[in-house]
Amino acid sequence: MSESFVVTVEPIGRQVVCRDDQPILDACLRAGVWLPHSCTHGTCATCKVDVVDGDVDHGEASTFALMEFERDEGKLLTCCARPRSDVTIEADIDVDDDIEMHPVEDYVGTVVSIDEVARDTVRLVVDLDRDMPFNAGQYLKFTVPAAADGSAESVDRTWSIASPPTQSRTLEFHIRKVPGGRGTDGWVFSSLAVGDLVPVSGPYGRFVLHTGQDNHTIMVAGGTGLAPIKSMLRHGLENGTYEGEMSLYQGGRSREWLYDVDFFRALAAEYDQFTYRPCLSEETPEQVAASGDDPDAYGYGMVTDVLAADHASLSGCKGYLCGPPLMVEAALKTLMSKRLFPRDIYREEFFNEGDKAAGVNSPLIRR
Numbered sequence: 350m351s352e353s354f355v356v357t358v359e360p361i362g363r364q365v366v367c368r369d370d371q372p373i374l375d376a377c378l379r380a381g382v383w384l385p386h387s388c389t390h391g392t393c394a395t396c397k398v399d400v401v402d403g404d405v406d407h408g409e410a411s412t413f414a415l416m417e418f419e420r421d422e423g424k425l426l427t428c429c430a431r432p433r434s435d436v437t438i439e440a441d442i443d444v445d446d447d448i449e450m451h452p453v454e455d456y457v458g459t460v461v462s463i464d465e466v467a468r469d470t471v472r473l474v475v476d477l478d479r480d481m482p483f484n485a486g487q488y489l490k491f492t493v494p495a496a497a498d499g500s501a502e503s504v505d506r507t508w509s510i511a512s513p514p515t516q517s518r519t520l521e522f523h524i525r526k527v528p529g530g531r532g533t534d535g536w537v538f539s540s541l542a543v544g545d546l547v548p549v550s551g552p553y554g555r556f557v558l559h560t561g562q563d564n565h566t567i568m569v570a571g572g573t574g575l576a577p578i579k580s581m582l583r584h585g586l587e588n589g590t591y592e593g594e595m596s597l598y599q600g601g602r603s604r605e606w607l608y609d610v611d612f613f614r615a616l617a618a619e620y621d622q623f624t625y626r627p628c629l630s631e632e633t634p635e636q637v638a639a640s641g642d643d644p645d646a647y648g649y650g651m652v653t654d655v656l657a658a659d660h661a662s663l664s665g666c667k668g669y670l671c672g673p674p675l676m677v678e679a680a681l682k683t684l685m686s687k688r689l690f691p692r693d694i695y696r697e698e699f700f701n702e703g704d705k706a707a708g709v710n711s712p713l714i715r716r
């Protein structure tokens with residue numbers, strides 16, 4: 350039977366009961382105490398805090414995200430650490446006033462549809478058993494079932510919500526197949542079917558649309574990094590929560606890897622404040638023209654190069670970057686070279702288990 354301990358969160362002085370098999374972050378988010386976090390699997394180091402008092406088990410924290418000397422100095426990753434005594438932590442809780450963070454809860458979803466929308470990419474629609482309040486840009490944790498033959502335990506995988514928060518029960522997700530991946534190759538793309546019940550929890554994450562502003566937002570999405578950005582754009586435009594200009598740069602190798610292009614073109618036609626730039630890194634204007642498509646409808650090259658060529662300066666803008674870690678890193682460099690400060694750039698890297706093992710992390714901005 351598990352034992353429970355009290356976790357005190359300073360400087361706010363809130364106390365939360367946490368089981369000895371439960372990550373401290375999980376206990377806090379479920380109790381409505383918001384702590385900074387991003388990947389929730391010990392890779393990004395966003396959730397690193399100081400231990401003032403008490404003992405913990407560091408769990409599956411990567412040795413890159415929490416180095417040995419940091420453990421010795423009394424730091425922990427709240428997404429991995431489980432208490433071994435009553436614990437006091439000191440966290441840097443910098444929630445923006447314009448954002449209301451909602452407590453994490455468990456839900457049961459029913460799969461409504463799974464449709465292939467691009468190469469190795471599906472749109473998954475899930476109906477929850479009740480409404481879930483969330484912010485545009487947040488994500489859910491799905492429980493990937495254990496293997497029937499007992500060869501693999503159940504694991505959690507995180508996928509971002511692509512639908513707007515006003516649609517709080519029927520949620521859309523975009524999932525890219527990762528060869529050899531437990532959650533994608535081994536579940537969503539092999540056995541998950543319409544009508545299946547899926548246990549999920551959420552909402553998680555701090556990559557959210559900061560509404561009530563009128564800065565020009567530059568959004569850069571690689572692959573299924575489009576998911577949280579689609580939620581933000583729909584919330585900002587269709588729900589009228591964002592006053593400024595919004596620009597989307599969507600990157601893909603070729604047109605077969607891009608999806609929702611017609612959706613965003615229609616959105617750009619409807620909203621003057623929105624501009625859309627689909628970008629192709631491995632197709633040329635000649636190839637696009639030869640297939641009967643309009644070559645002027647795309648940018649050519651890496652999405653970051655197209656963005657850089659379009660703007661002499663991005664001073665005063667806000668950046669939202671999402672996708673594979675290397676793309677987010679490149680986009681960070683581009684935005685900073687165009688005079689954006691790190692504090693004006695929000696980002697979500699889609700770290701997976703391979704990244705965790707390899708220690709992939711951003712050396713540009715320490716978390």
Ligand SMILES: Cc1cc2nc3c(=O)[nH]c(=O)nc-3n(C[C@H](O)[C@H](O)[C@H](O)COP(=O)(O)OP(=O)(O)OC[C@H]3O[C@@H](n4cnc5c(N)ncnc54)[C@H](O)[C@@H]3O)c2cc1C
Binds near residue numbers: 389522577698
């Ligand atoms: C905040 C957040 C939001 C995300 N949102 C989305 C989203 O909306 N859409 C989306 O498509 N993805 C998203 N992701 C990525 C997603 O969570 C998964 O990482 C991704 O879908 C792959 O999961 P998987 O279980 O298939 O692969 P994993 O099982 O994680 O494996 C990934 C790769 O690593 C290899 N690997 C596994 N374990 C090890 C190991 N120990 N050592 C070395 N290599 C290993 C595997 O063979 C595979 O090639 C998000 C990630 C984060 C952090």
Ligand code: FES
Binds near residue numbers: 387389397414428
């Ligand atoms: S949220 Fe804890 S390491 Fe990423």
